Amino acid sequence: MAERPAHATVPSPRTAGSSSVLELVGPSPKLLLGSAVTGLLVLLLFLAWGYQAKNGLGVAGINRPVFWGFYIVNFVFWIGVSHAGTLISAILRVTGAQWRRPLTRCAEAITVFALMIGGLFPLIHMGRPWLFYRMLPLPDYRELWPNFRSPLQWDLVAIFTYLTGSILYLALPLIPDLALLRDRYAGQHPVLARLYRTLALGWRGTHRQWRALDWGIRILAVAIIPVAVSVHSIVSWDFAMTRVPGWKSTIFAPYFVVGAIYSGIAMLLFTMALLRRGLRLERVLTDGVFDKLGLLFVAMSMLWVYFTFSEHLTTWYGGDVAEARVHHELFHGPLSPAFWTMVVVNAIIPLAVLPFRRGRRPLPIALVSLGVVVGMWLERLLIVVPSLSVPRLAYTVGSYAPSPVEIAITVGAVGLFAFLYFGFVQLFPIVSAWEVREGEVEEEEHAREVLAAEEPA
Amino acid sequence: MSARHRLHVASADADRARRALAVLRAAEATEIEVRGSIPLPDDLDPEPPAARGRSKVLPAALAGALAGGLGAWLIASQTALSYPIFTGGMPLVAGPPVAIVTYEGTALGLILATVAAVVLEGRLWRRARVPEPLDGLLADGWILTHASVPETALERAVRALEAIGGPEAVRTAVDDAPAAAAG
Numbered sequence: 001m002a003e004r005p006a007h008a009t010v011p012s013p014r015t016a017g018s019s020s021v022l023e024l025v026g027p028s029p030k031l032l033l034g035s036a037v038t039g040l041l042v043l044l045l046f047l048a049w050g051y052q053a054k055n056g057l058g059v060a061g062i063n064r065p066v067f068w069g070f071y072i073v074n075f076v077f078w079i080g081v082s083h084a085g086t087l088i089s090a091i092l093r094v095t096g097a098q099w100r101r102p103l104t105r106c107a108e109a110i111t112v113f114a115l116m117i118g119g120l121f122p123l124i125h126m127g128r129p130w131l132f133y134r135m136l137p138l139p140d141y142r143e144l145w146p147n148f149r150s151p152l153q154w155d156l157v158a159i160f161t162y163l164t165g166s167i168l169y170l171a172l173p174l175i176p177d178l179a180l181l182r183d184r185y186a187g188q189h190p191v192l193a194r195l196y197r198t199l200a201l202g203w204r205g206t207h208r209q210w211r212a213l214d215w216g217i218r219i220l221a222v223a224i225i226p227v228a229v230s231v232h233s234i235v236s237w238d239f240a241m242t243r244v245p246g247w248k249s250t251i252f253a254p255y256f257v258v259g260a261i262y263s264g265i266a267m268l269l270f271t272m273a274l275l276r277r278g279l280r281l282e283r284v285l286t287d288g289v290f291d292k293l294g295l296l297f298v299a300m301s302m303l304w305v306y307f308t309f310s311e312h313l314t315t316w317y318g319g320d321v322a323e324a325r326v327h328h329e330l331f332h333g334p335l336s337p338a339f340w341t342m343v344v345v346n347a348i349i350p351l352a353v354l355p356f357r358r359g360r361r362p363l364p365i366a367l368v369s370l371g372v373v374v375g376m377w378l379e380r381l382l383i384v385v386p387s388l389s390v391p392r393l394a395y396t397v398g399s400y401a402p403s404p405v406e407i408a409i410t411v412g413a414v415g416l417f418a419f420l421y422f423g424f425v426q427l428f429p430i431v432s433a434w435e436v437r438e439g440e441v442e443e444e445e446h447a448r449e450v451l452a453a454e455e456p457a
Numbered sequence: 458m459s460a461r462h463r464l465h466v467a468s469a470d471a472d473r474a475r476r477a478l479a480v481l482r483a484a485e486a487t488e489i490e491v492r493g494s495i496p497l498p499d500d501l502d503p504e505p506p507a508a509r510g511r512s513k514v515l516p517a518a519l520a521g522a523l524a525g526g527l528g529a530w531l532i533a534s535q536t537a538l539s540y541p542i543f544t545g546g547m548p549l550v551a552g553p554p555v556a557i558v559t560y561e562g563t564a565l566g567l568i569l570a571t572v573a574a575v576v577l578e579g580r581l582w583r584r585a586r587v588p589e590p591l592d593g594l595l596a597d598g599w600i601l602t603h604a605s606v607p608e609t610a611l612e613r614a615v616r617a618l619e620a621i622g623g624p625e626a627v628r629t630a631v632d633d634a635p636a637a638a639a640g
Contacts, residue, residue, distance in 0.1 A: 022596055137532050145540040148533045148554045157529075157558050161565040168572050175581070180494060183592040201581035205492040205595060207502040207509075209579035214496065215514035216575035220568060223518075227564045234557065437598065438495045 021433040022180055024279055027426050031278075035422045041415020048408035049124055057127035059405045066388040066400035070410050071125035076380045077263070078118030078413070079159070079235050080256070081373075084264030085111030086166045087228040088296075090221040098442070099292045101435040102284045106275060107268050108170040109430070113420040114267070115163045117413050122155070124409060151241050154234045162224075162231045169220045171199075172213065176434045179203035195427075232260040239383065245322035246315070246387035255307040262300040262346075263376035266369040269293060271421070273366030275430060284431050287361055294360030297369075301350040308347075308379075322392045329386040334399070342378040345371035461487070464606045465630040466618055467591045467599040474501055474600040476621045484614040486604035494595045501600070517574035518567050525566015526559050533558040590630040 052059050062069040085107035092100035123129040135146050135156050146153050182196035203209060236256035239247035249255070269290070276285040315323045330339045353359035353368050385400050402410075424430070464486070468474035474491065478501065481489055489503040502509070533555040541549050576582055591601055606614050611631065 137536060145536045147542065148536060148558055149551050150554075154554065154557050154561075157561045161561045161568070164565060165568045168568055172572065172575065176494065180596040183588065184596060186588050186592070201576065202583035203579075203581060204490070205494060205601075206490055207497060207499075207504065209581065210493075210496040211509075211512060212514055212575045212579035215512050215578075216571050219514065219518050219571045223564055223567050223571070227561070227568075230557075230560065230564075433596075434495050441495060 021284065021429050021431045021436060022177070022184065024281075024425075024431070025181060025427065025429055028279075031422050031426050035419060035426070038415040038419035038422060041412050042419050043412075044408050045412020045416055048405045048412060052124070052127070052405050052409075053129065059403060061401050061403040061406055063398070063400075065391050065396045065398045066385060068125075068384050068388060069400055070381075070402045070406040071121045073377070073380045073384050074410055074413055075118055075121035075125070076235055076256075076384070077377045078114045078121065078417075079232060080260035080263045080376065080380070081267045082111045082114035082118060082162070082166070082264065083228055083232065083257075083260040084114070084268040085109065086162075086169055086224045087111075087261060088264060088268065090169070090224045090228070093217070093221040094225070097292075098439055099289050101439045102281075102286075102289055102431050103268065103272060103293065104435065105170070105174070105428075105432045106272055106430055107264075108166065108173075109421060109424050110264070110267055110271060111166045112163070112170050113417050113424075115159065115166055116420070117417055119159050119163060120413070122152075151234060151237045155238060158227075158231045158234045162227050165220065165224050165227055169217075169224055172216050172220060173432055173435065174428060175200055175203050175213070176205060177429045177432065179205065180433065181429075229257055232256045239387075243392070244387050245320065245390070245392060246326040246383070249311060249315070251307065251311060255311055258300065258303045258307050259376060259379060262297075262304045263373060265293065265297045265300055266372035266376065269297060269369040270366050270373060273362045273369070275425070276362060279425070279430070281431065284436060285362075290362050290365055291357065291360045294354055294365050297365070298350065298354035298360075301347065301354065301372075305347045305351070322390070325390040326386050329390055330382060333386070335382060335386055338378045339382055342375045342382065344375075346375035346379065460608045461605045462608060462611050462631050464604050464611065464614065465589055465591050466602040466604075467594045468602065469599060469622065471498055471501060471600065473622050474602060477602050477618055478503065480614055480617045480621070481602065481604045481606065484606050484610040484617075486606045486610075486614070489602065489604040492595065492601045492603070494598060497600065513578055514571060514574040518571040521570020521573070522563045522567035525569070526563035528566070529562020530555060530559040532562075 060069065060071070062071075085104075089100065089104040089107045089111075093104065123132055126132065135153065137146055139145075146156075148154075178196050178200035182193065182200045185193040185196055187193070233253035233256065236252040240249055240252035242248060272285050272290070272293075275281055312327070316327055329335055349371055350368050353364055359365065359368070389399055390397055464481070466474075466477045466481070468477050474497075478489070478491065491497060491501050491503055493501075499506075534550045537550045537555075544551075589601070589603060591599070595601060615631065
């Protein structure tokens with residue numbers, strides 16, 4: 001670890017801001033209301049899932065030839081959204097972007113919850129989730145071992161690695177803040193005091209601990225980037241390793257990764273705007289943070305447009321009959337309204353609004369982000385369904401309409417995500433107190449140096 | 458031989474913490490520990506640079522990556538060999554899938570080993586001790602210094618500490634019971 005300069009100082013406690021961030025922890029009427037409303041959606045999710053488990057997959061709308069419907073759409077969508085946090089946070093950490101400080105934890109929490117929900121959908125799609133253990137390399141009496149040649153098995157391995165890494169990447173920088181909460185709640189609230197005492201481990205804030213933590217965060221930040229890229233590449237290979245028209249594409253992996261980061265940033269910006277408004281975080285989640293993340297957002301928007309255009313241009317120009325049928329479904333078929341909506345909300349609106357500084361202010365960027373989140377879900381739908389509706393063998397043409405159970409589970413999953421997030425915000429600092437504080441110190445130090453340099457000798 | 462008392466100092470900034478550290482060293486304090494709510498400058502580390510040693514987190518992470526990769530490679534390749542399926546003349550152990558599984562196993566091993574190394578090196582496995590008197594000030598940005606000071610030097614050390622910047626800038630607390638007998 002690089003030596004810290006001897007002149008580095010910490011700010012006077014009178015100007016310290018970390019305690020104000022810590023004061024956000026705890027229930028508030030707004031958050032409790034949010035938890036209650038989203039809790040009802042969670043109930044809906046589990047009721048619908050239970051109904052499906054009892055009655056079988058027949059209650060879902062998936063049928064020959066469209067065997068993948070909303071569940072796989074949601075799986076791909078939520079895994080994509082999970083790229084919000086860990087990847088963005090890690091990239092910003094590795095590149096030393098100072099403006100990352102207020103948003104890293106907000107983003108990392110999105111990753112963990114989105115991944116949990118994304119990982120839930122293959123189980124829901126299985127119909128009999130209790131047989132999931134057969135994908136694990138466990139010896140059993142039937143000698144059924146997982147087939148590692150299957151991309152679905154790669155999914156399991158990759159998502160497990162990513163989820164583990166994301167949870168630890170969220171937890172490690174949380175420890176110093178948990179220790180502050182432990183000290184704050186000591187002797188006040190027995191349940192919370194015990195929770196924070198347990199989670200803070202033996203953190204005291206000594207040099208030895210800060211050094212170890214610094215190493216740990218830096219290594220995890222570097223390690224998590226290729227893992228995140230690999231996860232969505234592998235999800236794309238679930239499709240691209242087949243001969244299904246519209247899926248067999250050499251650029252599917254980078255296309256998926258770009259889409260994932262795009263939807264992840266959109267979810268992050270939307271969540272940040274809600275947090276800023278709901279928790280009065282204007283001082284921490286400043287217009288400048290939205291502006292800078294907005295620039296990244298517009299860059300990802302352009303990349304997404306480029307990849308989408310390339311993907312459709314090459315297959316259309318190739319003139320393959322089966323591919324042409326998929327294109328016809330997209331451009332003129334029953335799903336064409338979804339396709340053109342996707343084009344508007346993912347490409348036209350962001351590129352019309354975001355290049356301007358005014359468009360990157362919290363309210364407009366939140367609205368654009370919400371559009372992109374919806375648009376990216378539609379994109380996943382348009383990848384999964386049309387290709388299966390019009391497969392190569394023309395006599396198996398079919399259509400897909402989601403059943404109420406699938407719709408309930410989809411809506412419930414959104415509720416579960418929000419429910420988990422509301423819970424997290426009430427129990428843990430959603431802004432990293434020590435990282436924000438460290439940034440303030442560095443700014444103060446810089447200002448002091450500038451003042452000293454400007455003073456006449 | 459005299460009894461020693463545990464002295465706790467909260468300093469408003471790093472300059473005052475440096476001076477407090479100097480006072481404590483002059484008072485022949487032992488078991489000095491400096492704590493902060495953000496990473497502190499290296500010159501506030503009571504441990505001399507030579508005694509700090511190099512961090513073991515990176516070597517541990519690399520070892521974990523190696524172990525994870527090896528384990529994943531073994532699972533993927535040995536599964537294919539132990540439970541062979543019909544491959545139509547293709548090799549039983551398929552390279553690309555094994556490479557993908559090995560890659561993920563390497564990453565998983567690296568991540569787990571990194572966290573384990575942080576826990577061990579930072580001694581985080583030692584559950585929090587009894588709260589210190591000034592712990593609550595950490596969240597407000599104070600730097601805490603704890604030390605064991607001989608009873609004979611205690612009064613002098615406390616006066617010197619309070620002179621550093623007045624009670625607004627430096628706060629002290631002394632445990633009434635002697636901490637330990639020093640030889």
